[in-house]
Amino acid sequence: MSERSERTIEPGADVAADGTDTRTGGRQAVVPAQRANRRKRAPLSENKRAERKLGWLLCAPAALVMVAVTGYPILYSLWLSLQRFDLRFPAEREFVGLDNYVTVLTNDFWWTAFGVTMLITVVTVAVELVLGMGLALVMHRTLVGRGIVRTAALIPYGIVTVVAAFSWRYAWTPGTGYLANLFSDGAPLTERASALAIIMLAEIWKTTPFMALLLMAGLALVPEDLLKAASTDGATAWQRFTKVMLPVMKPAILVALLFRTLDAFRVFDNIYVLTSGANETSSVSMIAYNNLIRGLNLGIGSTMSVLIFIAVAIIAFIFVKLFGTAAPGSDDGEGR
Amino acid sequence: MADIVLDKVSKKFPDGTIAVRDVDLEIADGEFVILVGPSGCGKSTTLNMIAGLEDISSGELRIGGERVNDKAPRDRDIAMVFQSYALYPNMTVRENMAFPLQLAKLDKKTINQKVEEAAKVLELTPLLDRRPANLSGGQRQRVAMGRAIVRKPKAFLMDEPLSNLDAKLRVQMRTVVSRLQKRLGTTTVYVTHDQTEAMTLGDRVVIMRGGAVQQVGPPQELYDNPHNLFVAGFIGSPSMNFLPAAIEESRLRTALGDVPIGDRIRRELSRADAPRELILGIRPEHFEDAELIDEETRRRGIVFEAPVDIVESMGSDKYVYLTVEGERATAAELEELAADAGAADFTGVGSHLVTRLSAESTVTEGQNRRVWFNLEKIHLFNPADGRNLTLREGRAAGALAD
Ligand SMILES: Nc1ncnc2c1ncn2[C@@H]1O[C@H](COP(=O)(O)OP(=O)(O)O)[C@@H](O)[C@H]1O
Numbered sequence: 043m044s045e046r047s048e049r050t051i052e053p054g055a056d057v058a059a060d061g062t063d064t065r066t067g068g069r070q071a072v073v074p075a076q077r078a079n080r081r082k083r084a085p086l087s088e089n090k091r092a093e094r095k096l097g098w099l100l101c102a103p104a105a106l107v108m109v110a111v112t113g114y115p116i117l118y119s120l121w122l123s124l125q126r127f128d129l130r131f132p133a134e135r136e137f138v139g140l141d142n143y144v145t146v147l148t149n150d151f152w153w154t155a156f157g158v159t160m161l162i163t164v165v166t167v168a169v170e171l172v173l174g175m176g177l178a179l180v181m182h183r184t185l186v187g188r189g190i191v192r193t194a195a196l197i198p199y200g201i202v203t204v205v206a207a208f209s210w211r212y213a214w215t216p217g218t219g220y221l222a223n224l225f226s227d228g229a230p231l232t233e234r235a236s237a238l239a240i241i242m243l244a245e246i247w248k249t250t251p252f253m254a255l256l257l258m259a260g261l262a263l264v265p266e267d268l269l270k271a272a273s274t275d276g277a278t279a280w281q282r283f284t285k286v287m288l289p290v291m292k293p294a295i296l297v298a299l300l301f302r303t304l305d306a307f308r309v310f311d312n313i314y315v316l317t318s319g320a321n322e323t324s325s326v327s328m329i330a331y332n333n334l335i336r337g338l339n340l341g342i343g344s345t346m347s348v349l350i351f352i353a354v355a356i357i358a359f360i361f362v363k364l365f366g367t368a369a370p371g372s373d374d375g376e377g378r
Numbered sequence: 379m380a381d382i383v384l385d386k387v388s389k390k391f392p393d394g395t396i397a398v399r400d401v402d403l404e405i406a407d408g409e410f411v412i413l414v415g416p417s418g419c420g421k422s423t424t425l426n427m428i429a430g431l432e433d434i435s436s437g438e439l440r441i442g443g444e445r446v447n448d449k450a451p452r453d454r455d456i457a458m459v460f461q462s463y464a465l466y467p468n469m470t471v472r473e474n475m476a477f478p479l480q481l482a483k484l485d486k487k488t489i490n491q492k493v494e495e496a497a498k499v500l501e502l503t504p505l506l507d508r509r510p511a512n513l514s515g516g517q518r519q520r521v522a523m524g525r526a527i528v529r530k531p532k533a534f535l536m537d538e539p540l541s542n543l544d545a546k547l548r549v550q551m552r553t554v555v556s557r558l559q560k561r562l563g564t565t566t567v568y569v570t571h572d573q574t575e576a577m578t579l580g581d582r583v584v585i586m587r588g589g590a591v592q593q594v595g596p597p598q599e600l601y602d603n604p605h606n607l608f609v610a611g612f613i614g615s616p617s618m619n620f621l622p623a624a625i626e627e628s629r630l631r632t633a634l635g636d637v638p639i640g641d642r643i644r645r646e647l648s649r650a651d652a653p654r655e656l657i658l659g660i661r662p663e664h665f666e667d668a669e670l671i672d673e674e675t676r677r678r679g680i681v682f683e684a685p686v687d688i689v690e691s692m693g694s695d696k697y698v699y700l701t702v703e704g705e706r707a708t709a710a711e712l713e714e715l716a717a718d719a720g721a722a723d724f725t726g727v728g729s730h731l732v733t734r735l736s737a738e739s740t741v742t743e744g745q746n747r748r749v750w751f752n753l754e755k756i757h758l759f760n761p762a763d764g765r766n767l768t769l770r771e772g773r774a775a776g777a778l779a780d
């Protein structure tokens with residue numbers, strides 16, 4: 043892929059580096075795809091190759107540390123997932139092969155949680171994309187007080203998720219919460235549909251600014267001349283947006299979607315604080331936590347973690363495939 | 379097709395910059411007009427105002443007789459070509475060219491036919507299914523032209539369309555643009571900072587400086603009769619030579635000897651606000667090797683002697699660089715010209731005189747040479763305001779005119 047999309051990946055990698063195992067899995071999957079794309083290009087000159095080699099050498103120490111720190115836990119949880127291992131009955135520990143996987147994958151709780159997670163992922167990412175694009179356009183077009191507007195927009199993202207989640211929880215608590223008093227007479231957090239809606243609201247409120255930031259980096263890549271050309275070609279503002287801006291921004295949009303989807307799939311904090319997973323509002327991360335930490339069932343819990351890891355890897359894989367096929371041969375930009 | 383009229387058009391940006399001031403310009407239907415000037419002089423802003431991409435702060439813009447100040451670009455029916463080509467990277471060449479037609483809601487068959495037609499004119503047919511990223515600079519610029527011509531708009535606006543091309547391609551594309559414009563007969567406003575492009579392309583050239591129009595006219599007219607120091611220095615390559623000339627009763631003392639002046643100039647100089655010193659301007663081709671001229675010609679000019687620094691033989695003639703003693707001419711215009719990157723070859727105020735002598739001249743480097751120059755062709759400028767004092771009814775009349 044071009045310098046362009048690498049640049050758009052960077053800010054994301056920085057901001058989102060609260061690094062967990064699964065996240066790392068996703069990020070590593072992006073890098074080989076970039077290389078694969080490059081390989082299709084013209085053969086490299088001697089100079090370029092030397093530069094590339096230096097690049098790898100410079101990356102090596104960081105990569106090694108990362109592998110050491112993330113590789114071990116991943117392999118260890120894989121190992122645990124193949125055992126019956128419940129800390130309440132330590133004596134019954136034994137190797138059971140794929141039995142744990144059979145148990146989890148035939149379990150209704152797992153599939154309910156999986157459905158909830160998918161719902162939250164799809165809805166929040168879709169809404170965030172639309173809102174984030176709006177916010178990005180506003181921030182991009184603002185001429186005065188640009189810094190202040192950006193800072194203000196980023197505040198939700200800067201607040202610790204748990205803290206924000208608590209403020210949502212209090213706001214929706216009947217009797218004392220202003221939102222609960224305004225919008226309902228029951229207890230919205232105790233009903234499944236409204237509880238899920240509130241969880242998604244909290245997620246969207248918090249991460250839309252991040253989406254906007256990634257998209258704004260994409261907006262900056264749309265040359266001013268291209269929009270001027272579209273204007274004189276007869277395009278309305280909406281046509282300029284859909285026919286010129288969006289296609290040019292596509293790589294940046296895909297990167298933003300990838301990051302957000304991976305994040306959303308691992309939703310945990312908000313659910314933990316808002317409902318504790320009651321009324322079938324658990325996500326997969328939530329029930330993995332319940333089994334692993336609360337239930338002390340290391341075998342089943344690890345199996346769930348591994349399954350989440352695999353799901354995340356599949357999402358990343360789909361996105362990267364999408365990049366590979368969707369990136370037009372137009373990377374060395376117009377209007378330089 | 380339509381005429382374009384700018385009536386006291388000005389542009390003031392929100393930050394207070396006045397980029398264009400009171401530009402009056404009438405562009406006839408089918409005319410090819412060049413806006414030229416150093417970078418930052420307001421050419422692009424002027425063009426953007428014609429296109430509707432920038433609001434007009436004051437004044438009126440009429441296209442085809444109709445006031446269009448408040449019309450959106452899409453309602454003005456003009457096409458624009460940019461220095462950066464501004465091709466849509468996600469579309470093929472065909473789709474790029476079809477884009478304005480699709481927006482105009484033409485049916486598929488007509489669109490196809492028009493695109494094929496334009497592609498043929500610009501020799502783009504084999505490239506129709508490529509994407510811009512896989513084209514060379516020249517090809518991209520042809521696609522941009524193609525996208526402009528498919529619609530048969532009222533006018534073409536081009537903002538330095540060839541500046542991103544290498545020198546050789548630029549010359550080739552110049553003829554492409556010129557032929558295209560003649561063939562289509564569409565009103566065209568073309569912006570460039572390159573005086574060679576300005577001289578070779580347009581029917582008329584508009585020279586701008588600091589947001590204001592300096593002079594408008596056919597290229598030869600600007601070359602022969604520059605209204606001021608800026609125009610004189612900007613047009614021509616190599617540029618006009620400028621020397622300080624001290625006023626002394628009925629003559630001017632210069633590094634090339636004493637220059638007699640006619641009644642007209644003397645009248646000018648007797649006015650109360652007359653300058654105490656002038657700037658003498660003379661183009662390289664108005665010098666000649668003193669050995670090669672007959673008596674008759676000699677009387678129309680004066681002869682001086684100067685050391686020869688460099689001789690560049692071009693085959694058809696020789697560029698000879700003479701060393702001249704004394705001070706250099708100074709004026710705001712000349713400094714601006716020297717500072718502008720677009721006129722990097724501005725040699726007007728160096729310590730050398732650039733002369734163009736006949737190829738038969740036996741001049742060699744290092745010798746002292748007697749060189750003649752034509753008094754009828756010199757220009758005298760007022761250094762304070764840059765005005766050309768030798769103009770009579772808009773025509774340059776030399777130093778001796780009365
Ligand atoms: N958006 C803007 N805001 C403020 N000043 C501007 C803006 N655009 C251009 N200018 C200024 O207006 C002047 C003319 O610019 P421009 O028309 O682009 O010059 P040119 O095309 O002749 O090089 C320059 O001094 C430039 O700095």
Ligand SMILES: [Mg+2]
Nearest residue numbers: 421422423537
């Ligand atoms: Mg410009």
